Amino acid sequence: MSHSLTILFFLRTSKTNPTTGEAPVYIRMTVASQRAEISAKRSVLPSRWEGGAGKVKGTKEDARTLNTYLDTLRAKLNKQFNQLLSGDEPVTAELLKNAFLNKVAPSKSIMEVLDYHNAQVAARVGTDYAPATLRRYRVGLKKVKLFMKQQYQRTDMPLDQLNRRFITEFEHFLKTVEGIQHNTAMNYIKYLKKTVLLALSYEWLDKNPFVGIKHSIREVTREFLSTEELARMVEKPFSIRRLDEVRDIFVFSCYTGYAYADVLKLTPDHILTGINGKKWIMTQRIKTETRSNVPLLPPALAILAKYAQDPECLAKERLLPVKSNQKMNAYLKEVADMCGITKPLTFHIARHTFATTVTLTNGVPIETVSSMLGHKNLRTTQIYAKVVEHKVGEDMDRLEERLAKPAVPTNSLRELSA
Template sequence: MNKIKLLFLIVSSRRNKLHRSSVKCRITLNSKRKEFSTGLFINPDCWNAKKQKVEPSEDSTYVNQQLSLVKNNLYQAFLFLQVSGESFTVEDVYSRYKGETTTNEKQVLETYREYLARIERLIGKDLQLVTYKKYQESYKHLADFIKWKHKRQDIQIKSLKEAFLDDYSYFLKTEKNMAQSTLNKAIQRFRKVVNYAISADYLSKDPFLLFKYKTVRKEVIFLTVDELQKLENHHFQIARIEKVKDLFIFCCYTGLAYKEMALLKKEDVVIEFDDNLWLKIHRSKTKKAYKIPLLPKALEIIDNYKDEDEVLVFKNISNQRFNGYLKEIADVVGITKKLTHHMARKTFASTVLLYNNVPMEIVSALLGHSSIRTTEASYGKIVQRSISKEINRIKNINQ
């Protein structure tokens, strides 16, 4: 059990111009000491160390009252920290006495700023700048919520309860007009800050341990076999439109995201153990390196543009312009779906792989997912459709 000792000391060797000495206070807690000046000065000849008081003199009543006040305030600070149930140090007692934040009384936004400063140093190493900016944006949302809900600039991190996230979710949905998926991301980022607070001993346990996110499963939109063939068979007279179509089809057969396609170098096309050409990919989103075997259609497209650039497989085109051209392509070809580059990746996973009975674990590997759960969450329904298709085929055989 924590025990505190208070002792007032006189620095008799040092006196001011009025020949008075400073009164110091020493706090002792678990064999650790903290000394500070009380701001009081007395005649050292009038000090009774045993009774811890000034003997009757000109200003003894006032000084003794002030020393008593210091002692009472220190005991109150000590009792407050004891009741909090958290471990604390002698420095925490002094900080509480001074009205300052102790190590166990960190504020929510203060801790978030600490976390931001920590991950800022990882930009370009383990973190992308765009991800860091999203954390900054989420910090602003959290600050707005605390002001909206608590009418304060910040709150103690120890005051966090499970209801906090429920209220925060409500705020993001009603005041910020966020969709559930965007809202979940903001809360996930805050949860990482809370985990940091736990690791730094600002919190003893996770206040949101039982909190559950409202899951959002977006329907996977992809090109069917017929739509993909329709696109492949159409030739555009305008070269830049034809190229965008080809690059989109290339990604339908490789599953590359836009950035991976745009940065693909000729040196990334390698001969592997099976004597076939593969793509050596470093997925920027997950920092995962993986390889993709090149299907004939993808190889054909690479060959068509082999003389375009000395280093890159395909000469760069901006993502915005790329998706703009895809809209024109869809209109001309007669595809009613909103064509975006990301749909090529979905088409690769669905139409090219899963509909051809490629196992889910292989699909996950070829997409560069960090976990097969990610793949299952997005493409589980497509597998169900394939199963249904095969069952119906068997039924027709047996009839």
């Protein structure tokens, strides 16, 4: 960190008073190539200002008075700067500005803001946030802490040091040192941005370091079960109870589109009669806080009937005996092996299967699918439509290959034409 201070007095002509014609005098402080500006609380006619020298022209009384005042400000700034240098905290232009204006330097640190944000989310789990969201934010906090420890040899830093360079280097750290894929890294960046916006709203931070920084999510191929794979899983008998239950819950999600967190919360009160006189599930998605009303297809109804008198479900007032997400995904791997499914099965694949194999592939309009999935934006659902289009393309390519092969041997064609 450079220990030099440059002070420049200049006119801010963009703020010229239309009545008097005078422009305000501003002070620009530069420390280690970083700038901060404050008003000198004085104004002067631009014609009387000597820009190169940073003072008022002439020797008249008012000119001498104003120039003396500016010299006093320069001396005070230099004194304040030297006092800050004697402290332990790195001196920045913004720190000097705050100290000179008798403001308390930002007392919040990066970790304090992240902790504050996560504590607010923790208090609203079950109402506004899902437990998985809190877990993701806590992992994000750990990633930021690891980054600061490696990059700056510190476990915390002043909030005003969270700048554009910090963000860029954090992304680099996630992708190289942590080996995290692009989209996952973007989720951690979004978490950091969310806490920055919180700090700005509470005026703990003066500037938004994310201004001008764009981060985009890359499209990924959504894995889902084909019709044949889904049928294989439905028809597979299981002698182990836990695997039978996990298979049933997974298949239920394949026919309703509900994510793990939503299936976990389902109670008998969520089963209502829909506009068509049949049974529907009517609930609100935890993740997006949107309505997700889904008519119950026969396979889903059969699974609910199977567990209607299950002791565990009755005791917990739940529709299905859902295990922890970790156990569900672990058991699903066993289910996949026993069904001969080689895809890396996770519970969320059931939601993808509902969107593609069960609905879109069978001609259900995308607007209807979007409503049942509880998506806020149709563009989110269009990701699945692209997957279906890709599958259609592959099927048509295979058809084209079959059609290209002669149905009758060439010699036979010659004989027929003779």
